[in-house]
Every structure is written in structure tokens, then in C-alpha cells.
Amino acid sequence: MVSGTDSRRSGFADLTQAELAVLVPELLLSGQLIDRSGMAHCIGAFGREGMTAVAIEEWQVASPVYTRRMQRALNFAGDSVETIFKGLQLDIGAPPQFMDFRFRVDDHDHGEFWLDHCGALADVEPMGESYVRSMCHDIEDPTFDATALATNPYAQVRPIHRPPRVPADRHPVCAWTVVIDPAHVPPPIPPNSDVLAGSRAAGMSLDPIDSGDPGHADYAGPLLSDLRFADFSRSALIRIADEVCLQHHLLAMGFRIAVAARTDAAAEIFRKQFTGIAGITSERLRLALGLGDDDAALARVLGLHPAWNPLRYTGIEIELTDGGVRLRLPRRSAALADGVWPAVVDAEHLAPLEAMARGVNPHYAAHVVGDTADELLIEFRSAERPFAESGEVAITRISSGANFRFADRGIPLPLTVV
Structure with a gap:
């Protein structure tokens, strides 16, 4: 029987508050780079228009689920424009600084946001105007609304201006209004929304935040110009980190479903997506934590x-052993029941694991040391010569996010109604 919960503590429980404050923005950026990894393979399989459709479908079904989860976790659930903006600051679709969202709140039902920098646009502009329009028009229109609708079904996000940029260096790169009006007709619920809403990831129970831990235990106060994660308590940061990881899995689930509707090779494309993001994320985590x-x-x-x-x-x-590092992957888990990334790893398909290990050191190779009905046991050992970087990781590395560095922006300002 597959259980949706497990008694084990968080994988982030051994980190200090300072380490967690570094880790959380890294996890948010990793989530954004999932599409840099996956969409190249969708273009190859389905063309630009097919890739666009996959992107729309994955974000439409995933973002409402994880947005509501984060609202509940950090106690800022509501139905206002301010609530929508807080959610964006904790969304893998808008990692801090890389997708540099700025906000203005006019009142409960009206506000604006704009991007002073857009890493996604920096990645796409060299590909030409058709790809820019696919991202900034075709994808953003329905997916921005889907995220806002998680907070209020009568919210609409509409552009003031957006790329293609005229002039070519226009700043901010785009600007949008958010208006809540009962006269707005909510769009139809996207297909497969019920699948993600009913998934193990959506219903996963995580440890509550300890309100006695030093630092902010929630985001119930005013909207801030930036989130300084070092201001949150260690307990809150652990919960945020776990929630952001669930965002990864929910988006990956939406991607897999959208791809499977178009090809019998969905598992192969899904594994390639996993391989690309696995390697880049390992590399960034190692460097960020000074390992x-x-x-x-x-x-x-x-x-x-x-x-x-x-x-x-x-x-x-x-498990760290004398012979190397061992990874035990159970045959039964909530993740496998949902069909997310662990589901495409088996004894014959170890590319994601090797990419993950080689993000730490290119000498690592993965070896199957146990393959039973209960678990797959992998051991990572160092080889004499380094391995070449996989094509999937190289594709993901094209993104400017692969080498992006976060900056200390000092004390954030509360954004009150103007």
C-alpha cells in the first residue's frame, strides 16, 4: 500500500538557518530551470507550437495546487491582489532576482507588477521573435491567470506592455495589471487539473512551522519588496524548502501528463528533462553551500x-560508505504513485543519477548493486577519468540561470497601498 505520508523528518532538518537562507532561492531557481531542460526536447518532438501547448498545460494544472499549499503553509491565504503577489514571490515560476518581479498594490482588487529583469526572456530572445511571442503572449496569458485564479476566481492579469521589446533594450521588460472584479468570467478549468489536485504531492502532509523558533514564522504581515530569506525562522525555511520541492514535482507531473498526451515516447522525454535539471541543480547546490x-x-x-x-x-x-555513496530508491512511495521523476529511474536508465552525481564531480559513475521487488540500490563510485557532460545537461546549461548569482539587496521595504 502506498502512503501519502512518512514519519521521517525533513531532508533539510540538519541545515542551519544561514544555510537554508542560501538554499531556498537556489531551489526556486532550480524549479524555473525545469523548463529550460524539458522544452528543448519538446521542440524537437512537437515543434514550437507543440512545446508552447505543453508549457501552458503544465503550468495551468500545477501552479494553482502549489500556490494554495504555500499560502496555507505561511499563513497568508486570502483573496486580494496582495495575496497573489506574495504567492509569486514563493513560486518556482518567479525565482527571486532571476525573474525580478516588482509590485505595486493600489487596493484589495487592483495592482500592477513589472519585471526589471527576466532571465527567461534573456534565454529566449536569441531564439527570435516567434519564440518570444510564444513565451510572453501564448504561454503567459493563460498561466498568469491560472496562478491568480488560485487566489481569486475573478482575478485577471493583463499586459500593459510586453516583449518583443520596442526598443530592443526596453525596461522594465514587461508590465501587467491585476484586477479582481466579480464581473469577470473565470476561464474553464483546464483538463487534468483534478489529477494534480488529487495527487499525493497535493495532499502531502509536512511538519508544521514552530512559531517559537527565532525569526518570521509566516508571511502574514505586509507584502515586501523582496523576500530576505534570512529573516525567516529556521523552521519556516525548512517548510518552505520542502514546499518548493513539491512545486518541482507538481510541475514535472503536469509536464509528463501533457507530453504523454502527444507521444508514446513520454517516458524518454521526461527522463531527459530530469537528467538536464538533475545535473545543473547538483552543481549549483554544491557551489552555493561551499561543498x-x-x-x-x-x-x-x-x-x-x-x-x-x-x-x-x-x-x-x-548512505555514505567506505566504498562510495549509496542511494536506496524504494519501489513503493508517494512519488512513484504520482509518476514523477523517481518513476523513470530503473536499472537500465541511470542517466539522471549520473548527471546528478557529476554535478558534484565528473568522475562519478552509478552502479546497480541491488535490484529487488522492494528497492533499487545504486552506488556511486569515482572512476579514474572524468566523464563528458551529458547532452541533456549541456542543453540546460545554455540558460543564463545556470550561472546566475544572487545578490544581497539589504532590508526589504513593505509595500503599502498607494
Whole structure:
């Protein structure tokens, strides 16, 4: 029997508050780069228009589910424009600084946001105007609304201006209004929304935030110009990190469903997506936390990787041994029941695991040391010579997010009604 919960503590429970404050924006950026990894393969399989349709479908079904989860976790549920904006600040679709959202709240039902920098646009503009229009028009229109509708069914997000940029260096790169009006007719519920809403990820129970922990335990106060994650309590940051990992899985689930509707090769495309994001994320986590490139560092990175968290969702176990690092992947878990990334790893398909390990050190190879009805047991050992980077990781690395660096912006300002 597959259980939706597990008694084990969070995989982030051993981190300090300072380490968690570094980790959370990294996890948010990793979620954004999922599409940099997956959409290249969709273009190859379905063309630009097919890729656009997959992107719309995955975000439409995933973002309402995880938006409501984060609202409940951090106690800022509501039906206002301000609530919508708070949700965006904790959304893998809008990682801080890389997607530099700025906000203005006029009243409960009216506001604006604009992007001073858009890493996604920086990635797409070199591909030409047709791809810019696909992202900034075709994809953003329905998906911005889907995110806003998670807060209020009468919310509409509409452009003031957006790319293609005229002039070419126009700033801000885009600007949008958000208006809540009972006269607005909500769009139809997208197909497969019920699948994600009823998934194990959607219903996953995580540890409550300890209100006695030093620092902010929630986001119930005013909307802030930026979130300074170091201001949150250690307990709150652990919960945020686990929630952001569930965002990864929900978006990946939406991607898999959309791709499977179009091809019998969905598992292969899904595995390629996993491989690309697995490697880039490992590399960024290692560098962000100042880790080395030995077995201890690999065990640490594997335990923190969003593909394997929350631990009670995936059921994985990491063990540091004299011979290397071992990963135990159970045959029964909530993640496997949902069909997310762990479901496409087996004894014959280890590319995502090797990419993940080689983000720490290119010498690592994955070896199957156990394959039973209960678990797949993988051991990572260092080879004499380094391995070449996989094509899937190289594709993801094209994104400017692969080398993006976060900056300290100081004390954030509360954004009150103007």
C-alpha cells in the first residue's frame, strides 16, 4: 500500500538557518530551470507550437495546487491582489532576482507588477521573435491567470506592455495589471487539473512551522519588496524548502501528463528533462553551500536535491560508505504513485543519477548493486577519468540561470497601498 505520508523528518532538518537562507532561492531557481531542460526536447518532438501547448498545460494544472499549499503553509491565504503577489514571490515560476518581479498594490482588487529583469526572456530572445511571442503572449496569458485564479476566481492579469521589446533594450521588460472584479468570467478549468489536485504531492502532509523558533514564522504581515530569506525562522525555511520541492514535482507531473498526451515516447522525454535539471541543480547546490567534490559532498547534495525531497514523499535513503555513496530508491512511495521523476529511474536508465552525481564531480559513475521487488540500490563510485557532460545537461546549461548569482539587496521595504 502506498502512503501519502512518512514519519521521517525533513531532508533539510540538519541545515542551519544561514544555510537554508542560501538554499531556498537556489531551489526556486532550480524549479524555473525545469523548463529550460524539458522544452528543448519538446521542440524537437512537437515543434514550437507543440512545446508552447505543453508549457501552458503544465503550468495551468500545477501552479494553482502549489500556490494554495504555500499560502496555507505561511499563513497568508486570502483573496486580494496582495495575496497573489506574495504567492509569486514563493513560486518556482518567479525565482527571486532571476525573474525580478516588482509590485505595486493600489487596493484589495487592483495592482500592477513589472519585471526589471527576466532571465527567461534573456534565454529566449536569441531564439527570435516567434519564440518570444510564444513565451510572453501564448504561454503567459493563460498561466498568469491560472496562478491568480488560485487566489481569486475573478482575478485577471493583463499586459500593459510586453516583449518583443520596442526598443530592443526596453525596461522594465514587461508590465501587467491585476484586477479582481466579480464581473469577470473565470476561464474553464483546464483538463487534468483534478489529477494534480488529487495527487499525493497535493495532499502531502509536512511538519508544521514552530512559531517559537527565532525569526518570521509566516508571511502574514505586509507584502515586501523582496523576500530576505534570512529573516525567516529556521523552521519556516525548512517548510518552505520542502514546499518548493513539491512545486518541482507538481510541475514535472503536469509536464509528463501533457507530453504523454502527444507521444508514446513520454517516458524518454521526461527522463531527459530530469537528467538536464538533475545535473545543473547538483552543481549549483554544491557551489552555493561551499561543498567539496568528494563522497561526503555527494551524499550531502543528493540528500538536498529537490528530486529526492520531501523525503517522506520519495522515500529515498542516502548512505555514505567506505566504498562510495549509496542511494536506496524504494519501489513503493508517494512519488512513484504520482509518476514523477523517481518513476523513470530503473536499472537500465541511470542517466539522471549520473548527471546528478557529476554535478558534484565528473568522475562519478552509478552502479546497480541491488535490484529487488522492494528497492533499487545504486552506488556511486569515482572512476579514474572524468566523464563528458551529458547532452541533456549541456542543453540546460545554455540558460543564463545556470550561472546566475544572487545578490544581497539589504532590508526589504513593505509595500503599502498607494
